[in-house]
Amino acid sequence: MNTESKKMATSIYGRVNAPVERCRVNFCTDMEKSVLMSNFERRGWHQVGPDDEWNFYWASTQTCRNLFSVESGYRMNDNQIINHFPNHYELSRKDLLVKNIKRYRKELERDGSPLAEKAEVVLHGGQVVTRYVHLDFIPVTFVLPADYNMFVEEYRKSPQSTWIMKPCGKSQGTGIFLINKLSKLKKWSREAKAPFHPQLSKESYVISRYIDNPLLIGGKKFDLRLYVLVTSFRPLKAYLFQLGFCRFCTVKYDTSVTELDNMYVHLTNVSVQKHGGDYNNIHGGKMSVQNLRLFLEGTRGRAVTEKLFASIQWLIVHSLKAVSSVMANDRHCFECYGYDIIIDNQLKPWLVEVNASPSLTSTTVNDRIMKYKLIDNILTAVLPPDGIPDVRWNKVPNSEALGNFDLLIDEDLMEKEESANATGKGSKNKK
Amino acid sequence: MEDIKDDAIHHTAMKLAEEIKNLSIYKSFYSDVQKLVSSPNVKKEDFKQTLQQAMKEKGLDTKLRNTVFHWVRTQNKNKLDPLTSLSKASAQWEKRIHKSLNSMCSDLETSLAKIRPQTEHEELAEKWNELSTYSLDLSKYRPVYAPKDFLDVLLTLSGYVPFTREDEPKWEFAHLPLQVKNLDQLRKTYVEWANGEPLLGVNPNMPSIVQGFATLEAERIALGERVAALGYAPVIQEYLKKGSPQCLRARLWSQVLGAEVKQQQTNYFNQLKKSVLEVDLMIDKLIFKDVQLTASNDDQYFVFEDLLYQVMLCFSRDSEVLSAVRSLAGAALTVAVKGRHGPDCLTAFPPSGVIPFHGFTMYATPFCYLYDEPVQLYYIFRAFYMRYWHRLHYISTHPQGIVSLCLLYERLLEANEPLLWIHFRNINVNPIRVVFKWLMRAFSGHLPPDQLLLLWDAILGYDCLEILPLLAISILSFRKENIFQVNTLQNVDAVLADLSTISVIPLLQLALMKP
Ligand SMILES: Nc1ncnc2c1ncn2[C@@H]1O[C@H](COP(=O)(O)OP(=O)(O)O)[C@@H](O)[C@H]1O
Ligand SMILES: [Mg+2]
Numbered sequence: 001m002n003t004e005s006k007k008m009a010t011s012i013y014g015r016v017n018a019p020v021e022r023c024r025v026n027f028c029t030d031m032e033k034s035v036l037m038s039n040f041e042r043r044g045w046h047q048v049g050p051d052d053e054w055n056f057y058w059a060s061t062q063t064c065r066n067l068f069s070v071e072s073g074y075r076m077n078d079n080q081i082i083n084h085f086p087n088h089y090e091l092s093r094k095d096l097l098v099k100n101i102k103r104y105r106k107e108l109e110r111d112g113s114p115l116a117e118k119a120e121v122v123l124h125g126g127q128v129v130t131r132y133v134h135l136d137f138i139p140v141t142f143v144l145p146a147d148y149n150m151f152v153e154e155y156r157k158s159p160q161s162t163w164i165m166k167p168c169g170k171s172q173g174t175g176i177f178l179i180n181k182l183s184k185l186k187k188w189s190r191e192a193k194a195p196f197h198p199q200l201s202k203e204s205y206v207i208s209r210y211i212d213n214p215l216l217i218g219g220k221k222f223d224l225r226l227y228v229l230v231t232s233f234r235p236l237k238a239y240l241f242q243l244g245f246c247r248f249c250t251v252k253y254d255t256s257v258t259e260l261d262n263m264y265v266h267l268t269n270v271s272v273q274k275h276g277g278d279y280n281n282i283h284g285g286k287m288s289v290q291n292l293r294l295f296l297e298g299t300r301g302r303a304v305t306e307k308l309f310a311s312i313q314w315l316i317v318h319s320l321k322a323v324s325s326v327m328a329n330d331r332h333c334f335e336c337y338g339y340d341i342i343i344d345n346q347l348k349p350w351l352v353e354v355n356a357s358p359s360l361t362s363t364t365v366n367d368r369i370m371k372y373k374l375i376d377n378i379l380t381a382v383l384p385p386d387g388i389p390d391v392r393w394n395k396v397p398n399s400e401a402l403g404n405f406d407l408l409i410d411e412d413l414m415e416k417e418e419s420a421n422a423t424g425k426g427s428k429n430k431k
Numbered sequence: 432m433e434d435i436k437d438d439a440i441h442h443t444a445m446k447l448a449e450e451i452k453n454l455s456i457y458k459s460f461y462s463d464v465q466k467l468v469s470s471p472n473v474k475k476e477d478f479k480q481t482l483q484q485a486m487k488e489k490g491l492d493t494k495l496r497n498t499v500f501h502w503v504r505t506q507n508k509n510k511l512d513p514l515t516s517l518s519k520a521s522a523q524w525e526k527r528i529h530k531s532l533n534s535m536c537s538d539l540e541t542s543l544a545k546i547r548p549q550t551e552h553e554e555l556a557e558k559w560n561e562l563s564t565y566s567l568d569l570s571k572y573r574p575v576y577a578p579k580d581f582l583d584v585l586l587t588l589s590g591y592v593p594f595t596r597e598d599e600p601k602w603e604f605a606h607l608p609l610q611v612k613n614l615d616q617l618r619k620t621y622v623e624w625a626n627g628e629p630l631l632g633v634n635p636n637m638p639s640i641v642q643g644f645a646t647l648e649a650e651r652i653a654l655g656e657r658v659a660a661l662g663y664a665p666v667i668q669e670y671l672k673k674g675s676p677q678c679l680r681a682r683l684w685s686q687v688l689g690a691e692v693k694q695q696q697t698n699y700f701n702q703l704k705k706s707v708l709e710v711d712l713m714i715d716k717l718i719f720k721d722v723q724l725t726a727s728n729d730d731q732y733f734v735f736e737d738l739l740y741q742v743m744l745c746f747s748r749d750s751e752v753l754s755a756v757r758s759l760a761g762a763a764l765t766v767a768v769k770g771r772h773g774p775d776c777l778t779a780f781p782p783s784g785v786i787p788f789h790g791f792t793m794y795a796t797p798f799c800y801l802y803d804e805p806v807q808l809y810y811i812f813r814a815f816y817m818r819y820w821h822r823l824h825y826i827s828t829h830p831q832g833i834v835s836l837c838l839l840y841e842r843l844l845e846a847n848e849p850l851l852w853i854h855f856r857n858i859n860v861n862p863i864r865v866v867f868k869w870l871m872r873a874f875s876g877h878l879p880p881d882q883l884l885l886l887w888d889a890i891l892g893y894d895c896l897e898i899l900p901l902l903a904i905s906i907l908s909f910r911k912e913n914i915f916q917v918n919t920l921q922n923v924d925a926v927l928a929d930l931s932t933i934s935v936i937p938l939l940q941l942a943l944m945k946p
Pocket of ligand 1: 139164166170171172173174176208209210211212222223266267268269340342352353
């Protein structure tokens with residue numbers, strides 16, 4: 001008899017939400033997004049101001065930084081948690097992310113780690129370059145103006161390739177443009193440094209190799225927005241939300257030079273696409289990652305699809321490891337990152353950037369349902385079983401509390417398993 | 432005795448051989464066999480034996496068997512409808528559709544068919560791969576009919592036959608003198624499911640009972656790969672009963688329906704495309720409109736919009752569809768193509784005979800998760816349509832037709848969910864109303880694609896559509912507590928609107944397993 005199907009049909013797929021146990025938690029927030037507020041409300045939490053006795057703070061990155069600054073002198077007690085790490089920018093600023101990853105690879109290389117293995121690869125252009133075999137997951141990137149000379153050197157190696165310029169401190173696609181000639185960059189830098197724009201000259205940029213062979217579906221470019229919850233950096237504890245989505249461009253992909261400035265072709269940000277004439281606000285250009293997987297498995301096969309999703313997990317874990325040593329690992333903090341990832345037409349994923357406050361605005365009905373679940377799952381995962389914030393808790397949620405989160409890595413658990421295995425083996429050997 | 436049997440077999444074989452000569456694959460098959468005969472593998476002394484062996488090695492043996500399989504499957508359905516009263520109803524409905532097409536045409540001051548002007552022809556050809564950017568003013572076009580309109584027609588059918596039980600409300604399909612199965616008979620059809628055999632789609636981590644495989648899925652993949660390599664359609668059909676892994680589905684579905692794409696199919700498809708480019712049928716606008724109303728606004732399918740325009744437009748030009756379903760469809764309209772002269776100025780309208788209703792595109796959308804080439808997508812959709820989907824929007828007494836499926840639904844509900852049945856009575860809601868669109872669209876657009884594909888595996892595996900009403904019942908029964916709470920059609924619809932959390936296979940298996 002097949003009891004499995006009975007169990008499935010009755011438990012997991014029940015429609016009625018189990019009532020959440022209500023307990024007295026005082027929350028504070030400076031962003032009254034409806035997916036946040038409705039979650040707090042459903043839990044029966046009580047809203048208080050920043051100067052009151054809060055247990056749970058959902059703050060903007062700015063508010064959080066102020067709170068942690070030396071001047072504020074705020075000290076948190078054991079029953080207070082907050083949704084950012086004080087120096088999240090090590091991961092979320094475009095220049096620092098690259099810097100940290102480069103350093104991480106160098107350190108591994110110096111230690112002779114097999115992870116830092118290098119090999120020669122042939123690019124589309126035919127030129128041969130040396131790349132990390134396992135850690136080549138960000139496009140070649142330089143910080144401007146600081147690394148200008150290094151960039152020019154790299155540029156000369158393949159002058160036909162396209163580059164993308166992004167201001168380090170901005171988001172939502174603002175200030176981004178594509179470059180296919182050095183002269184264009186020179187012109188830009190002359191203008192930026194012009195005496196009339198002194199403020200522009202201070203701004204630093206990253207320039208990255210443009211991934212010009214993205215995987216297209218229906219002829220359109222897309223990227224992935226995945227949510228990653230980190231509850232600790234040392235030991236690293238991270239979880240991947242299953243319900244990520246693909247963000248599609250509204251205009252067919254086209255690499256011709258005339259379309260180089262058409263952001264509807266090249267940038268997948270919803271904040272960019274929604275201004276386009278072809279934007280559809282019923283689906284918002286969003287397709288679920290689960291459907292992407294279904295499509296790839298159906299049309300490309302299982303092995304390559306599994307490999308892609310495994311590489312995505314790999315990439316996330318190593319981007320986190322790259323910053324774990326520099327992060328201020330405050331016990332009061334957790335953070336949900338929005339990962340932007342592009343898949344190329346060889347089904348290789350590339351990390352584009354990491355956002356510390358991914359948008360919680362809902363563009364469509366399904367978007368709202370998904371983000372509501374995201375917040376719900378985050379809350380359940382960062383709270384101990386009794387639902388009261390407590391930094392003394394070991395931060396090991398049971399599998400039910402994880403909801404739609406999959407465990408990416410828990411170094412704590414890994415260590416325990418290892419030592420258990422070691423002693424297990426030891427006793428066997430004795431026999 | 433033996434002799435008579437031999438004779439009969441001989442006779443059937445002769446008949447088959449004659450039939451095969453008329454099939455499109457015959458020419459290439461014959462030349463393949465000729466090539467084999469002249470190869471050193473085939474010996475003159477032992478001709479029969481060596482030829483058979485060589486055919487086996489070359490896969491021609493499987494090809495021949497599959498051809499016979501597919502041929503046999505197309506044979507038993509072209510019988511005329513026994514209930515003439517229903518064919519009358521059907522003919523009247525067809526007439527109504529044609530009339531409304533004509534009046535739409537005159538309202539919009541356009542013609543049903545006309546030669547496409549050169550500029551338009553060129554623009555269409557140029558934008559063929561991104562028809563979403565082909566600008567058309569469709570604001571005045573409306574779908575000719577929606578599932579609801581079709582249901583209203585079906586609900587009048589009992590008026591066509593004399594009915595006896597005065598005490599029953601008129602809306603019951605029960606008045607129709609048709610035979611449908613009861614749950615026990617369904618259990619005999621879906622015997623593997625009823626026996627509680629492990630199925631794909633219950634739990635991705637379900638362990639395998641076969642040694643050497645960690646999960647059921649791994650076991651099914653290994654077996655499925657062998658089945659696909661063998662390529663023998665009846666075996667594939669058997670395999671599909673317990674569900675296909677997504678990675679093998681595209682291949683297995685094409686094989687079981689004989690919808691593989693070769694050069695010949697590609698040429699034919701291009702021919703259809705050419706006729707779309709040449710002749711402007713009023714129905715093209717309806718097709719554009721339907722893709723826009725359905726796929727373009729759906730977060731599961733919007734990315735496939737451009738593929739769907741191509742497929743649906745070509746489908747409308749495919750006269751092979753018309754000949755395959757003619758017995759049901761009645762006579763198609765014949766219209767003159769404005770601007771064309773000579774003998775071929777008349778065309779069936781549309782050449783496929785199929786007038787799309789609101790949501791027709793949904794019959795094709797799920798295949799986008801299996802095929803990204805328009806030609807492949809086209810042939811699988813067409814094969815599904817000719818074998819199954821046409822039954823869902825034509826009136827007939829066929830046991831797999833929509834009328835029988837509605838009746839089956841009613842009977843199952845009354846017999847197995849009597850409290851629900853009474854509740855519907857009490858609130859005066861016809862229970863077929865809340866599920867009809869599911870049945871008519873085979874749940875496409877209602878279930879998420881992964882669940883839908885599992886459901887359609889079962890349609891192919893058991894080669895029947897009875898799973899649709901059964902699933903409808905299972906969903907109602909799963910949500911019955913919520914249905915008992917409400918008392919209007921609108922609110923029942925609301926309870927049933929979101930099927931995104933439904934897990935199809937466990938629910939169906941639960942319904943089929945003996946309590
Ligand atoms: N190296 C790249 N290659 C191709 N596309 C890119 C690259 N970098 C960014 N993009 C596109 O530009 C968008 C915005 O870039 P991102 O780094 O995420 O900046 P922002 O903070 O403005 O969102 C991305 O979502 C992606 O679509
Ligand atoms: Mg971004």
